Amino acid sequence: MRTDHFSRLLQxxxxxxxxxxxxxxxxxxxxxxxxxxxxxADLATRRPMRVDxxxxxxxxxxxxxxxxxxxxxDEGKVSxxxxxxxxxxxxxxxxxxxxxxxxTTLLRRPNLPVTVRHILTHTAGMKFSSPVEQPTFDQLTLxxxxxxxxxxxxxADPGTAxxxxxxxxxxxxxxxxxxxxxxxxxxxxSRLFAPLGMRDTTFWPDDAMCARLAKTYKPGxxxxxxxxxxxxxxxxxxxxxxxxxxPAGGLFSTAADCVRFCQMVMGGGxxxxxxxxxxxxxxTMTRKQTGDLSGQFGIGWKLDGAIGHxxxxxxxxxxxxxRGLITVYLVQxxxxxxxxxxxxxxxxxxxxxxxxx
Numbered sequence: 496m497r498t499d500h501f502s503r504l505l506q507x508x509x510x511x512x513x514x515x516x517x518x519x520x521x522x523x524x525x526x527x528x529x530x531x532x533x534x535x536a537d538l539a540t541r542r543p544m545r546v547d548x549x550x551x552x553x554x555x556x557x558x559x560x561x562x563x564x565x566x567x568x569d570e571g572k573v574s575x576x577x578x579x580x581x582x583x584x585x586x587x588x589x590x591x592x593x594x595x596x597x598x599t600t601l602l603r604r605p606n607l608p609v610t611v612r613h614i615l616t617h618t619a620g621m622k623f624s625s626p627v628e629q630p631t632f633d634q635l636t637l638x639x640x641x642x643x644x645x646x647x648x649x650x651a652d653p654g655t656a657x658x659x660x661x662x663x664x665x666x667x668x669x670x671x672x673x674x675x676x677x678x679x680x681x682x683x684x685s686r687l688f689a690p691l692g693m694r695d696t697t698f699w700p701d702d703a704m705c706a707r708l709a710k711t712y713k714p715g716x717x718x719x720x721x722x723x724x725x726x727x728x729x730x731x732x733x734x735x736x737x738x739x740x741x742p743a744g745g746l747f748s749t750a751a752d753c754v755r756f757c758q759m760v761m762g763g764g765x766x767x768x769x770x771x772x773x774x775x776x777x778x779t780m781t782r783k784q785t786g787d788l789s790g791q792f793g794i795g796w797k798l799d800g801a802i803g804h805x806x807x808x809x810x811x812x813x814x815x816x817x818r819g820l821i822t823v824y825l826v827q828x829x830x831x832x833x834x835x836x837x838x839x840x841x842x843x844x845x846x847x848x849x850x851x852x
Contacts, residue, residue, distance in 0.1 A: 502533035509534035513835035516544035520750035520823040553806030560742040561795020565776040578608035585645040592648035614663035620649035621662040637669040657790025661743035668742025693752040714832040818851040
């Protein structure tokens with residue numbers, strides 16, 4: 496297997512300090528076609544990036560949560576069109592905030608109940624987060640988080656707008672707990688991660704994993720050099736299991752693990768001869784669920800040409816059914832400068848040229 500399809504194209508970005516480092520991976524339904532690393536996981540120590548390095552994949556967690564929910568749909572335990580209050584009674588008194596003028600906001604009942612489909616497609620009218628999720632997002636149990644969301648007025652009636660919301664997906668995680676009778680993390684571990692062989696995917700990287708964790712960077716001062724920064728949305732240390740899991744964005748993972756997850760979904764719900772989801776469930780997840788609204792979302796997935804999802808610090812995984820191609824691009828950058836933000840585009844264009852004709 497060649498190891499320089501993409502690293503040589505991204506190396507100039509590293510040399511100009513527009514990019515600290517990256518792991519790139521291309522796969523088809525059966526195998527990894529190319530897995531490469533370029534640059535540094537730690538600029539201060541000059542530790543080279545390795546293909547098995549760990550990354551905070553953030554909102555790439557959303558399609559994982561969507562998949563877990565669709566497993567329960569397959570089992571007849573949940574319907575996407577059920578009101579969420581059926582499973583979480585605290586949402587029976589949910590209200591919509593209606594601005595009257597610059598100083599007055601009225602509260603009224605929503606025109607429709609919020610459904611499971613709404614919370615997984617960013618059409619529930621929920622805000623991004625609740626006021627109590629400060630200073631980090633990982634301090635509340637899913638039960639506590641759901642209670643805080645139920646007391647946070649909606650910004651719009653359900654189904655009338657598509658606004659990206661962590662709250663909705665976190666509510667989905669709580670519903671998974673209530674319906675399955677299992678802790679959300681235990682459900683993922685037993686139903687997805689262990690069977691798929693996703694051994695490096697976790698909400699709590701241990702000491703050995705943290706030694707493989709790529710550092711996070713942002714553009715520095717006037718000389719535009721990269722500056723290391725912590726993962727601001729999560730409490731440190733990351734190994735501390737008193738931190739709470741985030742169904743909307745808490746996972747850490749590797750390129751190889753992301754590929755396995757994508758192979759299962761692109762394979763119509765089958766991986767390694769085992770069925771995880773029905774074909775109908777996969778078709779629903781990967782088809783636009785937002786109607787005439789501007790947002791391009793399935794159940795947990797973004798639909799922007801290919802089917803995929805990105806993470807807060809520049810990560811991305813996705814697949815193209817027609818080409819039978821999976822791409823995973825892992826970096827840890829809060830912002831980019833220069834041409835650093837073009838790395839994913841450069842990688843994906845070259846991947847299509849080489850492996851999809």
